[in-house]
Amino acid sequence: MAYPRIDFLYLSEKDMLAAGVNDVAKCTDCMEEVLKLLDKGDYRMGGEDANSHGSMISFPEEPEFPNMPKDGPDRRFMAMPAYLGGQFDIAGVKWYGSNVENKAAGLPRSILMVILNDKQTGAPLAYMSANLLSAYRTAAVPGVGVRHLAVKNAKVLGVVGPGVINSITIETFASMRPSLETLKIYGRSKTSIDRCIEYVKKRCPQFKDFIVCDTLEDCVRDADILSFATSTPTGGQKNYPFVEREWIKPGCLLCGMGALNVPDEMVMDPATKLVVDYTGLYETWAEEYPYPTFDTWFLIGSKFTDMIHDKKLDFQRMENLGAILNGKLPGRDNDQQVIIYSIGGMPVEDVAWGKTVYENAIKMEIGTKLNLWEEPYLF
DSSP states (O other): OOTTOEEEEEEOHHHHHHTTTTOHHHHHHHHHHHHHHHHHTOEEEBSTTSOBOOEEEOOOSSOSSTTSOOOOTTOEEEEEEEEEOTTTOEEEEEEEEEOGGGGGGTOOSEEEEEEEEOTTTOOEEEEEEOHHHHHHHHHHHHHHHHHHHSOTTOOEEEEESOSHHHHHHHHHHHHHOTTOOEEEEEOSOHHHHHHHHHHHHHHOTTOOEEEEOSSHHHHHTTOSEEEEOOOOOOSOGGGSOBOOGGGSOTTOEEEESSOOBOOHHHHHOTTSEEEESOHHHHHHHHHHSOSSHHHHSOOHHHHHHHHHHTTSSOGGGEEEHHHHHTTSSOOOOOTTOOEEEEOOOOHHHHHHHHHHHHHHHHHHTOSEEEEEESSOSOO
8 A cells, every 4th residue: 555545445245245255164264263363362352351342332221312222122333343463464343233123124133344454554444344244254153163073974953043143154064064964943933934944945955854843942952063043132041042951962062152051060061061262252251241241141151151250160161162273172072072162253253254355355356446535634
């Protein structure tokens, strides 16, 4: 870039698709590198400890001012800044607004954008549509878990919450385990279930059997891999999907992107392997959302930190997937081992996949170049 002139690339959703944002295999490769870098420490996120998920604006239940939004399900704005080193060497931020009521207007619940910045000057490099970017990286992080932790000949996949994220997750898991052939679905909305099945039939011909389950137990039983991606529940952990130990097939991998709960005894059992995308994230959540964190923050990893607080669990039981990938810790012990994998989502993932898609767009001459200034008016 020839300073002081600054140009940046605008990438619409159509541009992002043309640049490969929906390539599930490459996105999973990208997330694998991110998890390795997190374990090595070559990153920064928000907060004093550099592990914060982001900064959120929420709203009161009864606003004092007439124009202020009122609190509601998934009603928030959030900024998620990060720097990631290694092959990415990029800074950026994801910014989004979320409101369940968007659906009535024909809009997604959340509308997301990502800005990429030069790490030295802060100059913008790209401003990109990020709904797909965020969705595919969200699915790819459990995809890394499936690649390295699921049994090799997994045949049955069960999904709880058949929305957009789990639809992409199914596609990602299918890419990691071509042996998958049966899909079990448990959800509240027939529309979402039908849409999910239609999506999978178009993109994953390996699935031969589709089973719509009437109960959570039906979905869980006999599954080799489980994916939980329900909408954020309110009212505490009593409203989270609760999976009884006896329902779980030996060797099953449980991937918790959404709410999930299991018996304390199962978590405490040393035969159960407990894996998270990054322990530092859950430690920070334990500070940001005071104990009991799991009542407020629905991810199963926050149950782990609560149990560590209660001295029911040793901290070392909670293992970084990145440490497994870097060879510091073993992966699956045997084909009978049950593994619980908690996925929280981090802005380093957004800037990593954003940088990768941005570089593709540059090579393919995709996007619209916009000028910030020829030279700054004030200097």
